[in-house]
Amino acid sequence: MRTVYVNGEYLPEDQAKVSVFDRGFLFADAVYEVTSVLDGKLISFPGHAARLQRSLTELEMASPVSDAELLEIHRELITRNDLTEGLIYLQVTRGAADRDFLYPAPETVPTLVLFTQAKPALEHSPMVQTGMKIVTIPDRRWGRRDIKTTQLLYPSMGKMEARARGADDAWMVEDGAVTEGTSNNAYIIKDGVIVTRHLGEEILHGITRKAVLAFAREAQMKVEERPFTVEEALSADEAFITSASSFVTPVVSIDGADIGTGRPGKVVARLREIYLDEMRKAGI
Template sequence: MRTVYVNGEFLPEDQARISIFDRGFLFADGVYEVTSVLGGKLVDFPGHAARLTRSLDALDMRSPVPEEDLLAIHRDLIARNGIEDGLVYLQVTRGAADRDFLYPPDDTPPTLVLFTQAKPGLADNPLARTGMSVITIPDRRWGRRDIKTVQLLYPSMGKMMARAEGADDAWMVEDGHVTEGTSNNAYIVKDGTIVTRQLGEEILHGITRRAVLGFAREAQMRVEERPFTVEEARAADEAFITSASSFVTPVVRIDGTAVGDGTPGPVAARLREIYMEESRKAAI
C-alpha cells in the first residue's frame, strides 16, 4: 500500500482524508504539479517548483511549505514507496472553509497533498518508437490555461473523445490554430524547422517544453514560436508532443491523416535522445 502525504503527515493511502469543505473539491480552487522520477531521482524539480510558485501567485494563494521542504517531502515519498521510475503528484488548494464564492480568510491553512505513481519503464514507452495518433477538438477551456489548475474536466473529456475514435490523444484548436494537447504541448516540424505555439495565457508553460526548446537551440535546430493551423500540422514533415510524463513523443497521425510518411521522424527522435540523456544527468 502506498504512503501518501497530507498536510504534514505521511499516511497509508487508505487513511488519507480531506475535508468535504475543501475548496479544491467545491470550486476546483487549487493547482498541481507532476514531476517525473527516473532512477529514483526527480527530473527538473526546480522548474516544477518555480511553476508552482507562479501558479500560486496568479491565484493569490500562499505556498504551504518552503521549496526546500517540498523537495524533502518528494524525496521522502520516493524512498518510502520505493519508486525507481514513476511520478510524484502534488496538489495545493486554498484549504477548507464554509462554502462561499469569496475566498476564505487569509489565515486559512492551504491543503497540501502528494502521492507517487510507480511507472516501471517510464522512459521506454512504446509510443516513442511507433508514434501516436491524435484527433483535433475545439478548445473549450477557460482563458487562463497558463495557470496549472486542477480544472481538468475538459482535457479528460478530450482524452475520452480520442479513445472513442481509436486515437491516443487530442489536440485542442481555437480560431483554427492548435493550442496544445490535453496534457502536453504540441509541435510540428516543417523543412527542418520546429514550430510550437508561443507562451501566453492560451497554453500551459510546459517545463519539458522549456527544456526541449533549449536543447533544440543548443543543437542548432531552427525554432519558431508561433501558432500553427491544423492544415499546417497535417502537411508537416513531423509532429510531436512534450510533457513531464511522456518526455518527447512523436505524433504520426492527425485526424486519421498520416504525418509525413506516417512514422516517427528524426527531429523528434533526436530531441528525445538529448532530453533523456540531459535529464538523467541533471536529476536530483
C-alpha cells in the same frame, strides 16, 4: 500499499483524507504539478517548483511549504515508496472553509497533498516506437490556461473523445490554430524547423517544453514559437508532444491523416535522446 503525504503527515493511502469542505473539491480552487522520477531522481524539480509558485501567486494563494521543504517531501516519498521510475503528483488547494464563492479568510490553511505513481514503462513507452494518433477538438477551456489548475474536466472529455474516435489523444484548436494537447504541448517540424505555439495565457508554460526548446537551440535546430494551423500540421514532416510524463513523444497522424511517412521521425527521436540524456545528468 503506498505512503502518501497529507498536510504534514506521511500516511498509508487508505488513511489519507481531506475535508469535504476543501475548496479543491468544491471549486477546483487548486493547483498541481507532476514531477517525473528516473533512476530514483527527480527530473526538472526546480522548474516545477518555480511554476507552482507562479500558479499560487496568480491565484493569490499561500504556499504551505518552502521549496526546500517541498524537495524534502518529494525525496521522502521516493524513499518510502521505493520509487525508481514514475511520477510524483502534488496538489495545493486554498484549504477547507464553508462553501462560498468568495475566498475564505487569509489565515485559512492551504491543503497540501502528494502521492507517487510507479510507471515502469515511463522511459520506454511503446508509444515512442509506434507514435501517437491525434484527433482535433475545439478548445473550450477557460482563458487562464497558463495557471496549472485542477480544472481538468474538459481535457478529460477530450481524451475520452479521442479514445472513442480510435486515437491516443487530442489537440485543441482555437481560432483556427492549435493551442496544445489535452495534457501536453504540441509541435510540428517542417523543413527542419520546429514550430510550437508561443507562451501566453492560451497554453500551459510546460517545463519539459522549456527544456526541449533550449536543447534544440543548443543543437543548432531552428525553432519558431508561433501559432500553427491544423493544415500546417497535416503537411508537416514530423510532429510530437512534450510533457513531464511523456517526455518527447512522436505524433504520426492527425484526424486519420498520416504525418510525413506515418512513422516516428529522426528529428523527434534525436530530441528525445538529448532530453533524456541531459535530464539524467541534472536529476536530483
